[in-house]
Amino acid sequence: MTELLNLLAAIALLVWGTFIVRTGVLRMFGEDLRHVLARSMGSRPSALAAGLGVTMLLQSSTATCMLMASFVGRQLVPTSAALAVMLGADMGSSLMAVVFSFDLSWLSPLLIFVGVVMFISREKSAVGKFGRVLIGLGLITLALHLIMQSTHPLVASPVVRTLLTSLPKEVVPQLIVGALLAVMSYSSLAIVLLTATLAEQGLLTPTVALGLVLGANLGSGVLGVLTTLRGSVATRRLPVGNLLCKSAGCLVAMPLLPLFHDLLQDAAPTVAREVVLFHLGFNMALAVLLVGATTLLASWLERWLVEPPAPLAPARPQHLDPMALETPSLAISCAAREALHQADVVETMLRGIEPVLRHDDLELSQQLRKMDDTVDALYSAIKFYLTQISQEALSEREGRRWTDIVSFTINMEQIGDIIERVLQDIEDKKIRKKRRFSDAGMAEIVHLHQRLLQNLRLGMSVFLDGNVHDAQKLLEEKARFRALEHEYAASHIVRLQTNTPYSVETSSLHLDLISDLKRINSHICSIAYPILESAGALANTRLRTGAPVASASAMPKVQDAQRQG
Template sequence: MTHLLNLLAAIALLVWGTHLVRKDTLRVLGANLRRVLAQSVGNRFTAVLSGVGVTALLQSSTATALIISAFVGQGLMSLPAALAVMLGADVGTSLMALVFSRDLSWLSPLFIFLGVVLFIAKQSTSTGYVGRILIGLGLMLLALSLVRASANELTQAQAVRDLLATLGSDRLLEITIGAVLSVLSYSSLAIVLLIATLANSHVVTVDVALGLVLGANLGSGLLAVLTTLRSPIEARQVPMGNLIFKLMGVALMAPSMGLWLSHVRPNVADAATTVVLFHFMFNALAALLFIGLTQVVARWVAYWLPIPKRNALNGRHRHLDASALATPSVALACAVREAMHQADVVETMLRGVLDVIKTNDLDLAKSLQKMDDTVDRLYSDIKYYLTKISREALNDKEGRRWTDVISFTINMEQIGDIVERILEDIENKKIRTGREFSPAGMAEITELHGDLVNNLRLGMSVFLNDDPRDAIKLLEEKTRFRDLELKYAANHLNRLTDNTLESIETSSLHLDLISELKRINSLICAIAYPILESTGALAPNRLRQPAAAPGSPDSAI
């Protein structure tokens, strides 16, 4: 019983080490990996190579599948190109299995020691995350040595030998067990390394081990399908296509395993190398044979998982992809795109205000007010989505971006509420009462409204591009807008003094309107503050220093 518990603990440690390496590699290189994948889909062969490289770093084809699924779901990559990347991703996983199958246990204490030193010295920095990657690699190597030791002890028990001997009589059972283990462990790499170690320790025969490896490959494809079950159809197509490739590969390789055992096994030194070489050849041959079928399989998947036609009510493509949450940097990009849509809705509401004032269109006013419900719903969805992104997996820059997105969506939600209130006032105090602004007052409102729409567009650009120069320009517009608001309020009071009839009738609405427009402008300009603060362009406070009294020491400076 003790030896079994030791084996289970070693397997758990292997899976945990793989998880640490994958998670912290995404944290350190997430944005760069996404850029490499996005830029390498010009043709199928570069897509395969990018899949090999990215997955070799992540040590998980499932993680690569989730990133690629998010890209396809957002319309950033075509389905055939994504399937080509996944063929390379499987090759990348098998390459790492070849590396870890070597006896590298002597590196385990070195990696763990260096990793702990780096992590403790530089926590919450890129150096600290590199330390965690080294710790994960060290734990993987340590776990493999523990698996070997525990497996050797278990093989001494006759009951264990009799149980494992039953696997040799059923190829389908071997594939099923390998697939289940891969899904449960969330890592086909860990399971393949485990199978290789068990085969080398004579816990299972090489013949059984090869069947389990086929199952582990199938399980990695099934895992990606299960992980994206609740994602949009576009994101679910990539795992489904990859699973089809794996099913085709298993169907081709299962009958030919005898050839591998008779021709390759005698020329290989140990069982572990035989197993991992088989794993590599399976994925390499799949990539070579199926690279020309990406278009065909993409059509199959599009037929089985058709993208539903959308009507005018539900036709907008949502950017908050649940499958992207496994890759926080990708999920953050999804939240930014949804926040930009929220800002587009707010801009539509704001632009419509002037049309309502000029045309007295009650139906337009009602439809614009209803749009605030959309703004509120988008705010809630984005906020909830961001809370599901692991803050620990974000680096410092991404963490600040996370805060910027929250602040931006809050400001847009508040602007939507103000616009709704403005429309209600126009409806009650102008349209239903039959009143009109004076020509001079209408000209002032038109100018303020035009400046406000331009500032909103500038604020959206500042949020999207994170440009300090545009942020400075936005703050300059805030000062100019404030001066205009004070000037036009004074002009209105002068018209009241002159007993201008229209100004008297609409005085309350006019003053409230320019005051609300100023509030909206302040919320827009608030977008600039986090960007300028991060660059050190803002002073600790903006209060003017008091003038020194005559005769004081400061007055002599």
């Protein structure tokens, strides 16, 4: 029983080591990996090389598949090029299996010691992140050594020998077992290395080991499909295509396993080496034979997996890709795109205020008010998505962007709430009571409304590119809008004094409207604060030099007034 627990613990350590390496590399090179993959789509050989190199870093072809599926889903790369990257990714994973098949037990203590020292001394820096990768590599080599040690007592156990020799001799059940193990461990590399070790210890016959390796390759494809089930149709195309490639390769290789065993027996000095060389040869053959067919396969996938037409105003998140959470820089980009989607819905609501006012369109007003539920739902989804991004994995610049997105979505959610109340007031105080504004009053509100739309579009631009000049321009609009509010409120009072009929009827609504539009503008202008603060372009106070200073108890109120005024 103890020997079995030791073996299970060693297998768990192997899986954990590959996970640490994968997450460490993504945290260290996440954005650079995206750029490398994006630049490598010019030709099929370069796409193969990019997939091979990135997967050797990540220690997981599944992680590469998730990364590329996100790119395909966001239409950053074509499906055909992504399929070529995946063929290279499978070669990269199999190459690492060959490397780890050598006796690297002497290297494990060195990697773990150096990695821990680097990680503890410089945890937040690139050095610390690289130390994390070294720890993972050390754990992988240590786990392989522990697996070999744990299997020695098991070899002598009659029960274990009977259990393993009872594995079916047919290839199809071996494929199923190998695939299930790969899915359960979330790592085909770990299963291939485990199979090679068990075969070396005599617990598995070579042909059974080769069948399990085929199954591990198939399981890697199944794992990619399972992890993208909740993604968009475009996102699912790549994993499905990768699984089809692996399935085709398994169908061809299954009847030839005895022949492969005979050929590799002469080329490989040990059974373990035979297993990993078969794994490498299988993936190299797939890459050579299928790289030319990626365009045809991609065309077929795009005809078979068709994206349904998107609704005009989709209420559900469109860009919050759960697979991108493995790469913080990519996840931040997804959250920013979803925040702009939320702002688009807010802009639709804001734009609809004018036709509701002009035409007393009660039906349109009710439709626009319902859109506030969409704004709130998107805000909750973005907030939850951002909380799933590991803060320690973010660089300083990404951390600031994380904060900017939170601030932006809060402002959009509050603007949506204000617009909903404005529309409700218009329904109650104007449409249902059949009142109308004076021509001058309507012109003032329309002017403020149009200026507000311009400021919202400028605010979205500032959020998108962080241009300091545009941020300054947006903040200047706050003072201009405040001056217009005072001017139009005074004009309205003058009309009341002259007993203009329509002005008297709609006085309360008119004053509330210009006040609410000013509040909306304040939230829009708040988008500029983080950008200007990062650039050091904000003054400490708006008070004139020599002006009376408020008492300590009043200072919070003054600061609040500065923000809201």
